[in-house]
Amino acid sequence: MMPENAERYDFKELLKLPVGEATDVEEFLGPVQVAWVPGKGRGLVAARDVGLGELLFVNRAFQVAETGKLLEATLRKLEDPRRCSDEEFQSFFRLSSGQGKGPLPEFPELKCRMRRRDSPQPDVPLRSVNRRLVKDILDSNAHELDTSDVAKLQSAGKLSSIFLTASLVNHSCRPTAARVFLGDLMFVRAARDLRMGEEITDGYISVLQPVFERVAGIRKRYGFELHEDRGVVETALLPEPEVRAMLREMDEVESLEEFQALSEKIQRLVHGAILRLPSASAAVQQAAQRLGLGLGLEKLLLGGAGEVPVLVATAALLEHLGRLREAAQAYSRCCWLMEELAPHNAYHAKWALEALLCANRAGLPLAEYVAYAGKVLACHIGPGTLETVLRCQLGEKRSRSLLAGHSAQVRSWPPGEVGILHTLHTHGDPGSVSSMDLEFHLDEKVSPAEVEISVNQMLLYVQVRQKCFYLVLPGKVDGEPEPIRLSMRGPGSVRWPCAAALIMVVQRLWNFVKRHRKKLIASGIIAGGIWYALRVYLPRAQQRMFDELMKALQESGSSSDDSKAQQRSRARFQENQLVSDDYARKGLRSYEPKHAGCFKIDKCQQEVKEAKAKDKKIIAFKALQEECLSLLASAVYSIHVNLLLHRIINNIAGREARGRLSQQGAGATSKANGEEDASSMKELIDSTEYFLKEGPERMAAAARKAVKAAAEAVPLPPESSVNSESLSTFFVDVFNRMDQDVWENQKGASLLPPAQDQEKGSGKQPTFGPMARLGAIDLIVCL
Numbered sequence: 001m002m003p004e005n006a007e008r009y010d011f012k013e014l015l016k017l018p019v020g021e022a023t024d025v026e027e028f029l030g031p032v033q034v035a036w037v038p039g040k041g042r043g044l045v046a047a048r049d050v051g052l053g054e055l056l057f058v059n060r061a062f063q064v065a066e067t068g069k070l071l072e073a074t075l076r077k078l079e080d081p082r083r084c085s086d087e088e089f090q091s092f093f094r095l096s097s098g099q100g101k102g103p104l105p106e107f108p109e110l111k112c113r114m115r116r117r118d119s120p121q122p123d124v125p126l127r128s129v130n131r132r133l134v135k136d137i138l139d140s141n142a143h144e145l146d147t148s149d150v151a152k153l154q155s156a157g158k159l160s161s162i163f164l165t166a167s168l169v170n171h172s173c174r175p176t177a178a179r180v181f182l183g184d185l186m187f188v189r190a191a192r193d194l195r196m197g198e199e200i201t202d203g204y205i206s207v208l209q210p211v212f213e214r215v216a217g218i219r220k221r222y223g224f225e226l227h228e229d230r231g232v233v234e235t236a237l238l239p240e241p242e243v244r245a246m247l248r249e250m251d252e253v254e255s256l257e258e259f260q261a262l263s264e265k266i267q268r269l270v271h272g273a274i275l276r277l278p279s280a281s282a283a284v285q286q287a288a289q290r291l292g293l294g295l296g297l298e299k300l301l302l303g304g305a306g307e308v309p310v311l312v313a314t315a316a317l318l319e320h321l322g323r324l325r326e327a328a329q330a331y332s333r334c335c336w337l338m339e340e341l342a343p344h345n346a347y348h349a350k351w352a353l354e355a356l357l358c359a360n361r362a363g364l365p366l367a368e369y370v371a372y373a374g375k376v377l378a379c380h381i382g383p384g385t386l387e388t389v390l391r392c393q394l395g396e397k398r399s400r401s402l403l404a405g406h407s408a409q410v411r412s413w414p415p416g417e418v419g420i421l422h423t424l425h426t427h428g429d430p431g432s433v434s435s436m437d438l439e440f441h442l443d444e445k446v447s448p449a450e451v452e453i454s455v456n457q458m459l460l461y462v463q464v465r466q467k468c469f470y471l472v473l474p475g476k477v478d479g480e481p482e483p484i485r486l487s488m489r490g491p492g493s494v495r496w497p498c499a500a501a502l503i504m505v506v507q508r509l510w511n512f513v514k515r516h517r518k519k520l521i522a523s524g525i526i527a528g529g530i531w532y533a534l535r536v537y538l539p540r541a542q543q544r545m546f547d548e549l550m551k552a553l554q555e556s557g558s559s560s561d562d563s564k565a566q567q568r569s570r571a572r573f574q575e576n577q578l579v580s581d582d583y584a585r586k587g588l589r590s591y592e593p594k595h596a597g598c599f600k601i602d603k604c605q606q607e608v609k610e611a612k613a614k615d616k617k618i619i620a621f622k623a624l625q626e627e628c629l630s631l632l633a634s635a636v637y638s639i640h641v642n643l644l645l646h647r648i649i650n651n652i653a654g655r656e657a658r659g660r661l662s663q664q665g666a667g668a669t670s671k672a673n674g675e676e677d678a679s680s681m682k683e684l685i686d687s688t689e690y691f692l693k694e695g696p697e698r699m700a701a702a703a704r705k706a707v708k709a710a711a712e713a714v715p716l717p718p719e720s721s722v723n724s725e726s727l728s729t730f731f732v733d734v735f736n737r738m739d740q741d742v743w744e745n746q747k748g749a750s751l752l753p754p755a756q757d758q759e760k761g762s763g764k765q766p767t768f769g770p771m772a773r774l775g776a777i778d779l780i781v782c783l
């Protein structure tokens, strides 16, 4: 890795090195020389005009060590002649030990040094070294190496180092140089265009802080006072209490909206400050003029009012929320500020990369973002390093597709910013302005019709849409300057605004499609599925649901009809029951005396009374008991049979006949069924009449027989006492026997008139008609 000239360093390899790693790479000394700088001691200046990004020098660390161990490591190296040459030893002790710590020697000679190998001679005596002095030199000149990890390629631990040439670089709150650490080397480049003799400066502390914090930080850490034009202007225009209030608010802000609101507040504060410039003291105005400010004044003041951390937080939050287009713009705006504050330092490089990556994810056209990030990285690390850094971050394939077709053409403003860059040339004496040429580079989103320009005293206002820019003129304006010659340049072609806009839209669409091919295909399939579901499946499903609903409604309607019919039929049935029970009661009036005449209760009582002997009395008693129980059983059974026959006639037989009628349809009743129903009904009516006339005797006989048989199974008094349980068993037995006699054995003759016994003489028992019989059995089971 021997550089033939300044740009022959192999950055692909250098970028892979861990921070602080020793290298064999040759140092480089470019267009720089040592000079006295008023108020600062020695410093490095440009030996000729230098272009932006030009390599100024490459310096190898004299010593690298863990932070906190640098002093010991440096002492050991200085003491040992095998490791530290006399020339290096002398150069080290020519370094500043801090302001006011003794006179500075003449300019040390700048030279390139090869990496020194430890000498093999074993017996060289060690040097004696002033520990205190070494400590002071390190305090004034040491660098921490943990800011170089821009590309996130290297894991920078907490390492400190001391460089012999780079230690001649003074601090500025508007640095002119950018440095990066690669291995044990420091690369220093021009961060702006430099004129011959212009000082090469670096930021010892963060120059993104307000002036009072920068002053205090330098005083505390390096022990010298800051006297700079930036600080003078800032102190005069930005009142410290107002900036402190902003900083306090910054600590309390929690949401994106609050950050955005705070950013707007800071911008209002800064715009108010700029308007105060014309009424500021002559010293402040001269300091502003020396800074050569145009838009830079706004940027510097925004930096001093704390806009950068607010903007970085806003960008990070937008990125986190997936609002990538806005995030890309916010990072671009950070870069826009850095152009003035600390161009091409590690932060600037980081935010240029973030803007590019967000724009890529947002599907924005990348040409400008690539060009800008390429420019910033070229000035921060070296030419062509964007590709290497992207490859390490995104991988070979993605970085290649991101960079495809984009030339690394260097553009001098951050993309994504609705704004203008300007070069301002004035003619006439300094101190008054009567005519000027202004050249605006508009970005493609701005047309000249959207730009308004007005001049007032030292300020020239340029209003682009909602944004206001202030240009501080190098002298007072005498009246309205005439003529203002304005030329517009840049990609914002206004000749064919519609066509240009259309082409831009198509281009963006095409880029988007190319980038998100797979997602678009998947989205198309999903959208097709949703369309099918909505247009085809949904109407079908709705129709099916509608049909089912109608069916359910019909069913519920018919079931309610059914239940009404059931209610009606039940009411009719109950009414019929009442009617038939009434008939049954009337029938019993003639039945009762006949039934009573069938039982000889009085005679049995008499026999009990008349019996003298105990056993005869018991026999008489048993006969009385059987007669009474038979009367009871016969009476109950008769009542039931009587009710039963009437209910069968009025309800059951009638209902069965009606049911058959409705099943077959009105008027469709078969003749055979009709005749059968009529003959069954006649059987029942005849049976009822026969029962009421002849039944008492037959019931009494059946009851007596059943009681006699049951009394043999269930002992009765006086042999045994009875309780409700034994009585219940007894009567169940009695009625079962009566059932058998009357129904099951089909000795229906007891209930049937002799005329019904059609097969009389045939040897067969007479029976009920099948329908009447079924109904009767149902009813008996219920009873």
Ligand SMILES: C[S@@+](CC[C@H](N)C(=O)[O-])C[C@H]1O[C@@H](n2cnc3c(N)ncnc32)[C@H](O)[C@@H]1O
Pocket (backbone or CB within 6 Å): 039, 040, 041, 042, 043, 095, 096, 097, 098, 099, 104, 140, 141, 167, 168, 169, 170, 171, 172, 222, 224, 225, 226, 227
């Ligand atoms: C790293 S040295 C820079 C070179 C130093 N001027 C010299 O002559 O060796 C740091 C010292 O330079 C001086 N210095 C650097 N920047 C300065 C500044 N902006 N204003 C005043 N003194 C500065 C301070 O004395 C500081 O301690």
